[in-house]
Amino acid sequence: MLLKYIGLLFVGLAMAGAALPVLPTTPFLLVAAACFAKSSPRLYNKLISNKVFGPMILDWQEHRAIPKRAKIISLISMVLAVAWSCYVLPEPHWQLLVIALVTGPFIFIWRLPLSEDKKSEF
Incomplete structure (x- = not known):
């Protein structure tokens, strides 16, 4: 339950x-x-x-594949969120923490293969 x-x-x-x-x-x-x-x-x-x-x-x-559109949107969203966080956070150690926390998921999504039937679609 x-x-x-x-x-x-x-x-x-x-x-x-x-x-x-x-x-x-x-x-x-x-x-x-x-x-x-x-x-x-x-x-x-x-x-x-x-x-x-x-x-x-x-x-x-x-x-273990995702559509190209989902991959691109995910990666762009991560970059924009990190950029905004680094702009808003005043201290470099907080900025580095944000970058460090997002790096792993970014690399994971970057390395995922694209869905076979969605490779040419965006």
């Missing part, structure tokens, strides 16, 4: 991420899918059959 509630929470965060440019969508959906896969086959199938989010989740599960 706990996994079902966590999955619903992450679907809510993903929906917020779809509307807000700084909050990611895909990672939240992947966590939700993992929670639903173990707790609620009905909710898992509903998420996978969603025509907007389902293909992204299936690409990740089958190929």
